[in-house]
Amino acid sequence: MPCQGCLRDSISEFCETCVQTIFFGEPLIFPLLSFRREECAGLMREQATEVSIAGIQDKLGLYLENCSLMPTTTQIQYMLKPLPTESLEQFPEDLPANEHVTMQIARQAYSIPTALNAILFFDNGEPAYLCQRFDRKRGKKLRQEDFCQLSQCSEATEGPRYKYSRSYEDCGQLIKRYCETPAVQLDRLFTLIVFQYVFSNGDAHLKNFSLQVTDDGTFMLAPAYDLRSTHLHSSKKFMMALELFNDSYESPFFQKHGFFGRECFLELAKRMDLNSIRAQLMLTKFHSNQDKALRLIERSFLSAGAKKQYLADVKERLQAIAP
Ligand SMILES: [Zn+2]
Numbered sequence: 022m023p024c025q026g027c028l029r030d031s032i033s034e035f036c037e038t039c040v041q042t043i044f045f046g047e048p049l050i051f052p053l054l055s056f057r058r059e060e061c062a063g064l065m066r067e068q069a070t071e072v073s074i075a076g077i078q079d080k081l082g083l084y085l086e087n088c089s090l091m092p093t094t095t096q097i098q099y100m101l102k103p104l105p106t107e108s109l110e111q112f113p114e115d116l117p118a119n120e121h122v123t124m125q126i127a128r129q130a131y132s133i134p135t136a137l138n139a140i141l142f143f144d145n146g147e148p149a150y151l152c153q154r155f156d157r158k159r160g161k162k163l164r165q166e167d168f169c170q171l172s173q174c175s176e177a178t179e180g181p182r183y184k185y186s187r188s189y190e191d192c193g194q195l196i197k198r199y200c201e202t203p204a205v206q207l208d209r210l211f212t213l214i215v216f217q218y219v220f221s222n223g224d225a226h227l228k229n230f231s232l233q234v235t236d237d238g239t240f241m242l243a244p245a246y247d248l249r250s251t252h253l254h255s256s257k258k259f260m261m262a263l264e265l266f267n268d269s270y271e272s273p274f275f276q277k278h279g280f281f282g283r284e285c286f287l288e289l290a291k292r293m294d295l296n297s298i299r300a301q302l303m304l305t306k307f308h309s310n311q312d313k314a315l316r317l318i319e320r321s322f323l324s325a326g327a328k329k330q331y332l333a334d335v336k337e338r339l340q341a342i343a344p
Contacts, residue, residue, distance in 0.1 A: 026139045028125055028320045035139070043137050043153060050088040054101070058143040061103050064092045072097070079105055083151075090141075090151075101141070102150040109254035115327040117150035120249040122321035122331075123220050124152075127248055130313040131306065133213060134244045140322050148322065155244045156233070164234040165243055168227040171195050184226035188264040189214050192230060193293035199232055199240040207293050209242045212303050215286055216245075219307055219338040221252035223259030252334050253327060265289050283342045304342055311339055 024031035026039030034051060035044070056064065065081050071094040072082060082097035083090040090099065104116060112119075121140040127133040137153040156165045169175065172187055172195060179186040192214070193207060200206045210230070217225035231243035252258055260280060266289070274282035283304055290300035318331050 023320050023322070025141065025322075026137075027129070028122070028317055039139065043139055044085060047085055048088050052144050053090050053141055054083075054143060054149075055089045055091045058103070058145050058147050062106075068092065068094050098154055100152050100154065102152070103143075104147060104149070110256055111254050112324065112327040112330070113254065114148070115323050116249070116254065117148040118322035118324075119253055119327070119331070120150045120247070122317055122323060123222075123248040123250060124245070125321075126220065126314045126317050127213075127216055127245055129317065130310045131212065131216060133209070133216060135248070136244045136246045152246065155246065158236070165231050167229075167231040168192055168195055171199065171232060172227065174227070184228050185262055187227055188267050189261070189289060190265065190267045190292050192227075192263075193289075195232075196242070197294075201239050206240075206242050207295055208299065208303065211286075211290055211293060211295055211300065212306075213242075213245055214289070215304060215307060215342065216248070218261055218281060218286075219335060219342065220248065221250040221258075221334045221338060222248060222262075223251040223255075224262050226262045229262075250331055250334060253331055266292065278341075280341060283344060286342060301344075305344065307342060308339060311335075 022031060022034075023029070024036040024039055025034050026043050027036060029036055034053075035049065040046060040049065061081065065079070068082055079102060081101040081103070082093055083099040083101055084093045084096045085091075085098060090101070102117065102120070104114065109116060117140055121138060124135050124138045128135045136155040139151045141149050141151050143149065156163050168187070169184060172191065174183045174186050176183050192210060196206045196210055197203045213230070214225075225247075229247045231246075232240045233243040235241055265281065265285060270288065272282070272285045272288055274284045286304060287297070287300055290303075291297065314335065315332060318328055318335070321328065323331060
């Protein structure tokens with residue numbers, strides 16, 4: 022069976038490596054969740070009143086004790102995302118598997134640092150997405166600021182769509198402003214933006230990118246989180262959550278086809294001051310490593326219909342950024 026962490030072949034729910042990395046080597050008892058699906062809504066409501074974590078409303082804070090995962094508001098090690106209450110238009114049951122496989126693809130096929138994650142199942146078989154907290158290092162909380170905070174945009178300054186009020190080009194400017202050695206972080210940001218496009222995340226807004234302050238006080242891009250294909254669940258195919266550019270520039274490719282292609286991202290790379298050869302190589306990597314990505318989708322916990330749709334969507338986007 023596929024490991025519920027890395028999706029590699031495993032003789033039990035989690036392979037030995039994932040037990041070590043995600044669960045600190047503790048023996049695990051299944052079902053890993055110490056509470057029932059029906060208790061989730063009540064637990065989430067309780068936690069929402071006690072904890073001030075962004076977006077806690079649809080997540081549950083957990084910690085590992087006595088070989089299983091317990092709800093907590095004080096020692097949160099993991100966040101659990103059960104199926105949302107509002108129903109999605111397409112493949113609603115596949116959201117946890119979607120987020121899980123998309124995060125695994127980022128990490129395994131494209132070496133994008135991500136929060137550690139897994140897919141879990143309640144006693145009734147319903148899936149949920151589990152993510153290890155990534156704002157801690159050796160038990161110490163790291164300062165972390167998302168791109169809304171860094172660009173000082175809030176509902177008060179920008180209105181209700183404040184999370185969408187800057188462009189990806191602006192995101193590059195934030196890196197240049199805050200990171201002492203921006204080149205590496207800009208490469209990482211660029212890869213992540215292209216990843217969001219190829220894997221059809223039409224909701225990669227400013228709150229889905231953060232900088233973390235490391236021990237020596239320097240800012241680095243935080244591990245990627247909230248990666249998923251939004252297209253899988255919607256008939257509305259948003260291209261990207263933010264504009265690529267600060268102005269109304271449209272590449273000849275975009276004018277011809279009406280969607281983004283390789284030359285749009287090369288223009289973005291140029292505006293972010295990326296080395297153009299490196300930018301070409303980063304784009305090409307999406308093709309050269311595609312087999313690994315497609316294989317992970319096939320091995321994932323998505324339903325057969327969702328796998329088929331996701332594979333088709335990814336192939337279409339890969340075609341768009343082909344040389
Ligand atoms: Zn594993």
